[in-house]
Each structure stands twice: as C-alpha cells, then as structure tokens.
Amino acid sequence: xxxxxxxxxxxxxxxxxxxxxxxxxxxxxxxxxxxxxxxxxxxxxxxxxxxxxxxxxxxxxxxxxxxxxxxxxxxxxxxxxxxxxxxxxxxxxxxxxxxxxxxxxxxxxxxxxxxxxxxxxxxxxxxxxxxxxxxxxxxxxxxxxxxxxxxxxxxxxxxxxxxxxxxxxxxxxxxxxxxxxxxxxxxxxxxxxxxxxxxxxxxxxxxxxx
Amino acid sequence: xxxxxxxxxxxxxxxxxxxxxxxxxxxxxxxxxxxxxxxxxxxxxxxxxxxxxxxxxxxxxxxxxxxxxxxxxxxxxxxxxxxxxxxxxxxxxxxxxxxxxxxxxxxxxxxxxxxxxxxxxxxxxxxxxxxxxxxxxxxxxxxxxxxxxxxxxxxxxxxxxxxxxxxxxxxxxxxxxxxxxxxxxxxxxxxxxxxxxxxxxxxxxxxxxx
DNA sequence: TAGATTGTTAATCGATTAACAATC
DNA sequence: TAGATTGTTAATCGATTAACAATC
Numbered sequence: 001x002x003x004x005x006x007x008x009x010x011x012x013x014x015x016x017x018x019x020x021x022x023x024x025x026x027x028x029x030x031x032x033x034x035x036x037x038x039x040x041x042x043x044x045x046x047x048x049x050x051x052x053x054x055x056x057x058x059x060x061x062x063x064x065x066x067x068x069x070x071x072x073x074x075x076x077x078x079x080x081x082x083x084x085x086x087x088x089x090x091x092x093x094x095x096x097x098x099x100x101x102x103x104x105x106x107x108x109x110x111x112x113x114x115x116x117x118x119x120x121x122x123x124x125x126x127x128x129x130x131x132x133x134x135x136x137x138x139x140x141x142x143x144x145x146x147x148x149x150x151x152x153x154x155x156x157x158x159x160x161x162x163x164x165x166x167x168x169x170x171x172x173x174x175x176x177x178x179x180x181x182x183x184x185x186x187x188x189x190x191x192x193x194x195x196x197x198x199x200x201x202x203x204x205x206x207x208x209x210x
Numbered sequence: 211x212x213x214x215x216x217x218x219x220x221x222x223x224x225x226x227x228x229x230x231x232x233x234x235x236x237x238x239x240x241x242x243x244x245x246x247x248x249x250x251x252x253x254x255x256x257x258x259x260x261x262x263x264x265x266x267x268x269x270x271x272x273x274x275x276x277x278x279x280x281x282x283x284x285x286x287x288x289x290x291x292x293x294x295x296x297x298x299x300x301x302x303x304x305x306x307x308x309x310x311x312x313x314x315x316x317x318x319x320x321x322x323x324x325x326x327x328x329x330x331x332x333x334x335x336x337x338x339x340x341x342x343x344x345x346x347x348x349x350x351x352x353x354x355x356x357x358x359x360x361x362x363x364x365x366x367x368x369x370x371x372x373x374x375x376x377x378x379x380x381x382x383x384x385x386x387x388x389x390x391x392x393x394x395x396x397x398x399x400x401x402x403x404x405x406x407x408x409x410x411x412x413x414x415x416x417x418x419x420x
Numbered sequence: 421t422a423g424a425t426t427g428t429t430a431a432t433c434g435a436t437t438a439a440c441a442a443t444c
Numbered sequence: 445t446a447g448a449t450t451g452t453t454a455a456t457c458g459a460t461t462a463a464c465a466a467t468c
Contacts, residue, residue, distance in 0.1 A: 004214075004459090006408055010401050014385075028425065040425090041461050048427065056425045056468045073404050074411035088305060092298035097360075097383075098400040103407030143406065150307075167410050169402055173307075175224075183413060185406040187399065190308040191220050192379055194283050196353065196395040197313030198216055200377050201284035203393060214435090238449065250449090251437050258451065266444045266449040 006073070008046060011036045013069050020062050028059035075103040080141045081169075084156055085148035086111040086126050089171060093145060094121045104143060108135050129159070136163035143167040150174050216283070218256060221246045223279050230272050238269035285313040290351045291379075294366055295358035296321040296336050299381060303355060304331045314353060318345050339369070346373035353377040360384050 015035045019027055029047070033040040047060065052068050054060040070076050081104040083090055090109070099106050109124045110132055111117055117128045127135065135141065144160045146153060146168055153172035160168060167183040170176060176184055225245045229237055239257070243250040257270065262278050264270040280286050291314040293300055300319070309316050319334045320342055321327055327338045337345065345351065354370045356363060356378055363382035370378060377393040380386060386394055 003405075006405055007401065010398075010404050018385075030425080039461060041463095042459090044425095044427070045460080054426055056427090056466080057423080058468080059425070073408045075404060075407055079407065079410065088298050088302035092302055093399070095298060096399070098403060102400055102403040104403060142410065166413075167406055169406050175228075181413075183406065183409045185402050185409065187402045188220075189303070189306070189397065190312055191217065192395050192397045193308060193312040193314055194220050194285060195213075195216055196377055196379050196393065197285055197289065198283045199393045199395065200289065200352065203376075203391075240449080249437060251439095252435090254449095254451070255436080264450055266442080266451090267447080268444080269449070 005046065008036070008038070008042075009069050009072060012043075012046070013066065013073075016062050016066050016069070020066070024062060026059045026061055027065070029054070031059070070101070073103065075101055077103065078105045079103060079143055080105060080107045080139055081143045081145060082107055082132075082135065082141050083109045083145040083147060084111075084129070084132070084160070085146065085152075086113075086116050086121060087147065087149075090145075090147040091121060093147065094124060106145075107139050107141060129156075132159060133163045136160075136165060141165060143169065145169045145171070147171045215256065218246070218248070218252075219279050219282060222253075222256070223276065223283075226272050226276050226279070230276065234272060236269045236271055237275075239264070241269070280311075283313065285311055287313065288315045289313060289353055290315060290317045290349055291353045291355060292317055292342075292345065292351050293319045293355040293357060294321075294339070294342070294370070295356065295362075296323075296326050296331060297357065297359075300355075300357035301331060303357065304334060316355075317349055317351060339366075342369060343373045346370075346375060351375060353379065355379045355381070357381045 012032060015032060016027070029040040029043040033043045047054070047065075050068055050072060052060060052065060083094060083106060086094070086109055094106065094109060106124065109121060109126050110129050111126050112129050117126050119126050142165070144165050144167075146156060146160070148156050150172045153170065153174045154176060157168060157170070157176045157178060161178055161182055165182070167185070168176065168178075169185050169187060171187050171189070173188060173190065178184060222242060225242060226237070239250040239253040243253045257264070257275075260278055260282060262270060262275055293304060293316060296304070296319055304316065304319060316334065319331060319336050320339050321336050322339050327336050329336050352375070354375045354377075356366060356370070358366050360382045363380065363384045364386060367378060367380070367386045367388060371388055371392055375392070377395070378386065379395050379397060381397050381399070383398060383400065388394060
C-alpha cells in the first residue's frame with residue numbers, strides 16, 4: 001500500500017521538525033519509531049528505500065533526513081495553486097499556516113458571490129470566477145483547492161480542468177467525474193467523524209467485556 | 211491494517227447511498243468493487259466478515275447492506291458532541307452537512323472571543339469556555355471537535371478531558387498529549403496537500419519517462 | 421576495546437486475490 | 445435448466461518484523 005508509506009513519511013517529517021526545534025542533531029531509528037508508533041525495523045526499511053545513510057551508535061542526521069523526506073514528497077519545489085470558494089472553509093484555509101512547507105504557494109482566490117469578490121483575505125484580493133481561465137493560463141497554475149458547495153463542485157471542477165489545472169484538492173463531498181489524467185485528492189471531513197464513531201464503539205466493547 | 215478496512219466501509223456506504231438514490235435495490239460485489247476501485251473478492255471478504263447475506267445472480271440488498279455498515283461504524287446511535295473554537299474552520303463545520311449521518315449530534319459550541327460569544331451560528335448560541343465544564347456534565351457530552359488555534363489546542367484539550375470528554379476530533383496541527391483512555395482522531399489538513407504534491411511528482415515522472 | 425545501532429537479508433504475518441463448488 | 449454470482453477456502457502477494465553481521 002503506497003499510500004500508507006506516504007503517510008508514514010509525513011509523520012516522520014512532523015516529528016523530525018519537532019526534534020530539530022528541540023535542538024537535536026541526530027535521531028536513532030528506535031526513537032523515531034517510538035514517536036510515530038512504529039517498529040524501528042519499519043523505520044529503517046523506509047529509510048533504506050530512500051537511500052539515506054546513518055551511523056551506528058549515533059543514528060541519522062536530522063537535517064539530512066528532513067531534506068530527503070521533503071524532496072521525496074517534492075515539497076521543496078513550490079507549485080502554483082489557486083483556491084475556489086471563499087466561504088468559511090475557504091477562508092479557514094486561506095488564513096491557515098498549511099501553505100508553508102506543503103509544496104504549494106497560494107497565488108489567487110476566487111468566488112462568485114458579489115459581496116465577497118473584491119474583498120481582501122490575507123493579502124489575496126478575491127477575484128470573480130470569470131477571471132479563472134485567464135489567471136490559470138497567465139500564472140501557470142498547476143493545482144486548485146476546491147471549497148465550493150457540493151452542488152457546484154462538479155461544474156467548477158470542469159472549469160478548472162478546461163483552464164488547464166492538473167490537480168485538485170477537493171473538499172466537496174462529491175465524487176468528481178474528471179479525465180483520468182487529472183489528479184484528485186479528496187479531503188473527506190465526514191470520514192474523520194465516522195472513524196471516531198467506530199473507535200468509540202470499540203473502546204466501549206473493550207470496557208464492557210470485563 | 212484495521213484502519214484501511216474502516217475506510218473501505220466508509221467508501222462502500224457512500225456508493226450504496228448513491229445507488230439507492232438512483233433507485234437501485236440490489237448491487238453485486240462486482241459492481242460495488244468497480245465503483246470503489248477494489249476487486250470483487252475484496253468486497254466479498256469484507257461482507258463475509260460482517261455476516262451479510264447476498265443471493266447468487268442478484269447480489270446484495272442495498273438497504274440490508276446500508277444498515278449493517280451503519281451499525282458496524284455505530285453511526286445509528288447518536289453521540290452528543292460539542293465544538294470548541296468558532297473561527298472560520300469551526301464555522302465551516304457548524305454550517306456543514308457532515309453531522310447528518312455521522313453518528314454525532316452537535317449540542318453546543320464554544321469560544322473565548324467576546325465578539326463571538328453570544329452570537330448565533332446555525333441555531334447554536336456560542337457559549338463562553340467557562341460554561342464548558344457544566345455543559346459537558348449536564349448534557350453528557352461524549353466527544354468534542356477541536357478547532358482552536360494550535361497554540362491553544364493542548365490547554366483546551368486538557369479542559370475537555372477534565373470535563374469528562376472521551377473523544378476528540380482534533381483539527382489543530384499539534385500532537386496532543388492526553389491520557390491513553392482518550393480517543394483522538396487527528397484531521398491533518400496539510401497531509402492532504404503533501405499527498406497531492408507527491409502524486410503530482412509521480413505523474414510527472416511517468417510522463418517524462420517517455 | 422565494547423557495545424549500541426545501522427544496513428540488509430530472511431522469516432513471519434496479514435491482507436489480497438484466485439478459484440470454484442454451491443445455489444438461486 | 446443454464447448461467448451468473450455468492451460464500452469460502454487455498455494460493456499469492458506484499459508489508460512488517462526478526463535477526464544479526466558490519467561498523468562506528
């Protein structure tokens with residue numbers, strides 16, 4: 001499962017950043033494994049496949065590891081992104097810190113609501129959707145964050161593809177039907193809730209089985 | 211990997227709902243598999259473990275399947291939830307449709323900002339954090355959605371645990387340190403971006419290898 | 421040096437797929 | 445009946461863990 005490996009790498013990165021900020025220079029596979037909840041064997045296997053080198057007795061150099069993991073996920077090369085849909089969720093993302101080391105930089109934001117178009121959100125002037133095509137072309141936008149209502153999601157996605165977007169980060173609870181060449185990453189918030197529901201049921205079972 | 215199975219079940223549910231809304235009464239393992247991108251064998255194995263029964267030649271009854279999957283994730287028993295942090299993200303969730311079949315019902319929302327406390331968001335009057343403890347106790351709140359700034363997340367999480375909360379749906383990019391009996395489901399939005407970054411790099415590699 | 425930790429291979433484990441008799 | 449699809453077992457595949465010689 002390739003996806004599981006990516007999630008592990010993201011997890012490593014998060015803890016490596018914490019360790020570096022705590023002033024640490026090196027980390028062993030054992031310590032990193034403990035922090036992310038894996039076996040040291042698993043960690044060493046992952047690092048093996050990335051060809052990073054460590055030293056017996058001292059472990060891995062954190063800065064080496066970070067650079068390697070960053071480049072594995074291609075987070076160092078910034079891809080131009082736009083955001084469509086400046087409702088509450090769109091605003092939350094525009095003002096959030098997620099853009100910092102994510103591999104993307106937010107270049108423009110769009111909406112259709114006349115009350116919102118023209119306003120400024122975290123230094124971005126909200127543009128009308130009719131400008132979308134031109135901006136995507138002139139600024140070589142590679143990806144879009146889609147935070148419009150579910151009912152509009154498919155139409156807007158089609159517009160994005162027509163404009164030349166290659167990848168969509170989709171927050172609408174809709175299965176977008178798009179050419180297979182387009183990369184879609186669905187961020188299904190309700191899945192988190194369902195997973196929580198299941199976890200709570202499990203705990204209850206364990207507790208009540210005494 | 212237990213988590214992968216839960217995600218499959220969530221995925222089945224989504225497509226079963228679509229099929230039912232399209233007027234369909236039954237579905238074969240083959241069709242469901244095609245829709246969610248799995249093998250029919252995998253689907254039958256999952257259904258086998260849930261003890262659902264189908265009929266050769268016609269497949270599975272959609273309504274049976276839905277009820278079974280709903281109860282497997284415990285989505286039919288509504289757990290009382292609160293939301294803490296009525297910023298953009300909190301508002302997005304308060305106004306969203308995710309609460310409908312998620313196993314939770316939103317009972318109260320909280321903030322500390324005097325400008326927000328007292329206002330009404332989708333029928334919920336925003337309460338001050340000092341009311342938290344009392345509300346959790348008197349309304350038997352089981353879970354909380356945490357949408358406060360990262361810097362406040364650990365403190366608020368501690369308050370939630372003190373008040374008696376058993377589970378937290380955490381949107382702050384912070385590793386909460388809590389008793390092991392507390393269930394934490396982290397919703398790491400930046401992971402979606404990183405995954406997208408990696409997927410775009412992969413596609414590029416495939417494309418450029420011609 | 422002694423011993424902790426890497427790098428890597430082999431063993432194990434679990435998840436997925438194939439296969440097919442049962443059956444509607 | 446004929447044949448499509450289930451239910452389930454066995455085979456395969458891949459991911460995880462164990463183990464340990466190499467080495468700093």
